[in-house]
Amino acid sequence: MEAAGVAAEAQRRSVGRRLADLFHGRPWLQRGSLLAGPIGWLVIGYIGSLVVMLIAAFWGVNALSGEVSRTFSLDNFKEIVETPVYRSVTGRTVGIAAAATLTDALLAFPIAFYMAKVASPRMKGVLVVAILMPLWSFYLVKVYAWRTMLSEGGIINWALDPIGLSGPGFGTAAVWLVESYLWLPFMILPIYAGLERIPNSLLSASEDLGAGPGRTFRRVVLPLAFPAVVAGSIFTFSLTLGDFITPSLVSPETQFIGNVVKANITNNLPLASAFAVVPIVVMTIYLLIARRLGAFEHL
Amino acid sequence: MRLSHRTRNLLRAGVAVTLAFIYVPLIVIGIYAFNGGLTLEWPPPSLTTKWFGEAIDNQGARDAFVTSIEVGLAATAVALLLGTLAALAVSRHRFFGRETISFLVVLPIALPGIVTGIALSDTFTQVLGISLGLFTVVVAHATFCIVIVYNNVAARLRRVSGSFEEASADLGAHTWQTFRYVTLPSMSTALVAGGLLAFALSFDEIIVTTFTLGAGDQTLPIWIFTNLFRPNELPIVNVVAVLVVLISIIPVYLAHRLTREEGPSARGAPVEAEATAIP
Numbered sequence: 001m002e003a004a005g006v007a008a009e010a011q012r013r014s015v016g017r018r019l020a021d022l023f024h025g026r027p028w029l030q031r032g033s034l035l036a037g038p039i040g041w042l043v044i045g046y047i048g049s050l051v052v053m054l055i056a057a058f059w060g061v062n063a064l065s066g067e068v069s070r071t072f073s074l075d076n077f078k079e080i081v082e083t084p085v086y087r088s089v090t091g092r093t094v095g096i097a098a099a100a101t102l103t104d105a106l107l108a109f110p111i112a113f114y115m116a117k118v119a120s121p122r123m124k125g126v127l128v129v130a131i132l133m134p135l136w137s138f139y140l141v142k143v144y145a146w147r148t149m150l151s152e153g154g155i156i157n158w159a160l161d162p163i164g165l166s167g168p169g170f171g172t173a174a175v176w177l178v179e180s181y182l183w184l185p186f187m188i189l190p191i192y193a194g195l196e197r198i199p200n201s202l203l204s205a206s207e208d209l210g211a212g213p214g215r216t217f218r219r220v221v222l223p224l225a226f227p228a229v230v231a232g233s234i235f236t237f238s239l240t241l242g243d244f245i246t247p248s249l250v251s252p253e254t255q256f257i258g259n260v261v262k263a264n265i266t267n268n269l270p271l272a273s274a275f276a277v278v279p280i281v282v283m284t285i286y287l288l289i290a291r292r293l294g295a296f297e298h299l
Numbered sequence: 300m301r302l303s304h305r306t307r308n309l310l311r312a313g314v315a316v317t318l319a320f321i322y323v324p325l326i327v328i329g330i331y332a333f334n335g336g337l338t339l340e341w342p343p344p345s346l347t348t349k350w351f352g353e354a355i356d357n358q359g360a361r362d363a364f365v366t367s368i369e370v371g372l373a374a375t376a377v378a379l380l381l382g383t384l385a386a387l388a389v390s391r392h393r394f395f396g397r398e399t400i401s402f403l404v405v406l407p408i409a410l411p412g413i414v415t416g417i418a419l420s421d422t423f424t425q426v427l428g429i430s431l432g433l434f435t436v437v438v439a440h441a442t443f444c445i446v447i448v449y450n451n452v453a454a455r456l457r458r459v460s461g462s463f464e465e466a467s468a469d470l471g472a473h474t475w476q477t478f479r480y481v482t483l484p485s486m487s488t489a490l491v492a493g494g495l496l497a498f499a500l501s502f503d504e505i506i507v508t509t510f511t512l513g514a515g516d517q518t519l520p521i522w523i524f525t526n527l528f529r530p531n532e533l534p535i536v537n538v539v540a541v542l543v544v545l546i547s548i549i550p551v552y553l554a555h556r557l558t559r560e561e562g563p564s565a566r567g568a569p570v571e572a573e574a575t576a577i578p
Contacts, residue, residue, distance in 0.1 A: 016475055017473065019474075019475075020473035020474040020475050020476075021473065023474045024473060024474060027392060030392065030474075031388055031392045031394055034384045034385070034387050034388035034392070035384070035385070035388045035394075037380065037381050037384050038381045038382070038384050038385035038388070038400075038404070038445065039385075039403075041381055041441075041442070041445070042381075042403045042404065042406075042407075042442070042445070043403070045438075045442065046406065046407055046415075046418075046419075046442055047403075047406075048422065049418040049419050049421065049422040050414075050418045052418065052421045052422045052425065052426055053414070053417055053418035053421045053422075056421045056425060068425065107316075107317050107320065108317070110310055110313030110314060110317065111313060111314045111317045111318070113310065114310045114311070114313070114314045118302070118307065118310060127314075129552075129555060130318060130321070130322075131321070132551070132555060133548055133551060133552065134321060134322075134325065134548075135551075137499055137502075137503055137544070137547035137548055137551055138503050138540075138543050138544045138547050138548075139503055139504075139505065139520075140503060140505050140520045140523055140524060140540075140543075141325075141328060141503070141523070141540040141541075141543055141544055142324060142325070144328065144523065144527055144536075144540055145324035145325065145327055145328040145540075146324055147527070148327065148328065148331060148339045149324060149327055149341075151339050153338065153339065153340040153341060154339060154340075154341050155327055155341040155342075158341045158342070181320065181321075181324070184317070184320070184321065185321070188317075213302055213303070213306060234409070238409060238410070238411055239411070241411045242410070242411020242412045242413045242414060242506065243411075243412075243506070244413060244506065245505060245506065245524070249527075257413070258411075258413045258506075261413045261417060262413070262509070265417065265420065265510065269420075269421065269424075269425070272417055273417055273418075273421055276413055276414050276417045276418070279410075279411045279413070279414060280410065280414055283409075283410065283411070
């Protein structure tokens with residue numbers, strides 16, 4: 001029994017050893033076996049899926065059976081462009097994405113600047129953790145928290161009531177608020193990293209040459225940090241474009257691109273696929289502009 | 300930069316406002332977990348811990364929790380394997396199209412979740428004829444988790460010189476020995492950090508999940524999403540929400556601790572943190 005085990009072990013080792021010998025001095029073979037898995041998964045699996053989606057966007061649905069019919073037509077795209085509701089859904093989604101991005105840039109800049117140029121190293125570490133913690137995690141819980149806060153008897157109305165105001169309630173404004181909230185850390189971190197890259201000596205030089213803090217900020221800090229802001233905006237913009245959970249929780253009455261895609265997935269997969277092309281087109285245009293503005297070095 | 304006291308204080312106020320904006324909703328949801336009332340009225344009429352017991356006994360929530368753990372572990376395992384392989388190829392080899400690899404891995408998470416979701420769902424149901432279920436969710440989660448592992452491992456390999464591996468080979472170690480005794484130990488904490496973050500990302504993902512999950516299964520976020528429209532379930536949803544926060548914050552914190560110690564302290568920490576955070 002034991003002898004057999006040892007023999008099997010020796011056999012196994014020799015296979016491993018033979019493989020090792022095979023790899024030795026053959027970097028192309030090493031490269032190939034390292035890349036086969038990831039490339040196969042991402043190119044064939046993922047890019048392939050995107051291609052399938054693009055093809056499915058040209059299919060239709062049989063009116064009688066409700067089955068997907070694989071005949072090529074431009075009807076889905078015609079419908080998206082010509083139906084006023086779909087046009088306003090697209091406009092609303094892009095508008096909210098832009099508004100949330102702008103809001104995040106305004107909220108992120110002071111804290112990023114404080115972290116990069118004012119805070120002590122210790123404080124900096126604490127702030128980085130404080131921003132990082134809620135970055136990836138519990139997206140749904142965050143939206144849910146806002147749903148409770150924005151509801152009729154929620155904390156926002158409770159806090160605003162004594163001064164005679166009321167919160168925005170559920171609706172488009174709520175979506176703007178929640179999207180700004182959700183993606184704020186994605187804006188803070190690139191701006192912070194971008195500001196860290198600006199040498200302090202540049203700021204001192206500007207001061208020595210007679211510029212006040214305001215002028216140094218406008219003429220030195222802002223132009224140098226702008227590409228980092230654009231880098232952050234890629235995340236805030238893209239993540240808002242594809243969100244359908246937030247609208248369905250805090251704005252049940254209005255539709256966004258994600259809701260239309262979600263609503264059509266069971267009954268009209270081709271139309272849902274065609275509508276999912278809209279954010280891809282918008283993001284492609286956005287990324288081309290971002291690249292021109294030099295944002296890619298800050299990702 | 301020399302700032303006046305007033306500007307400095309204004310900045311501090313801005314920082315405080317932003318931090319409050321980030322944390323107040325999380326604190327509110329934390330308090331609601333102890334809500335003694337049945338509605339979401341603020342302030343809660345009384346406080347109680349009884350919903351924690353009820354939540355732990357809730358069969359639907361328990362099943363969903365187990366499903367989420369299973370999906371997270373399976374997706375993390377796949378992401379660890381593929382992300383590490385890609386990082387090794389990019390960091391230790393030169394080849395045509397090397398620069399496109401980092402673009403390729405980031406794509407599934409840079410594109411809006413509905414795009415990834417519907418593309419995978421189209422492919423599973425229309426082309427491959429696979430009915431949606433836990434398997435399809437694992438495939439989808441693994442796809443967008445690869446980038447997390449890849450970024451962590453690639454950042455580490457950039458820092459560890461390849462000459463150690465060359466030295467090992469020169470001293471007679473074969474490919475596996477070099478990997479086992481030189482490469483693997485040098486990237487072990489990056490692997491753990493990447494795995495923890497990938498798990499956290501998978502654990503609370505909901506958008507891609509809704510497009511790739513079968514009708515019969517529920518992950519924890521899907522369970523929350525379906526139950527938060529049911530007034531009777533709200534107290535339990537509040538507790539589960541807090542548990543989700545705790546379960547996903549721990550891996551993120553540990554991952555940060557694991558990668559923080561690298562590089563020259565003050566400068567290295569934020570840069571590494573950035574590498575783990577932004578795909």
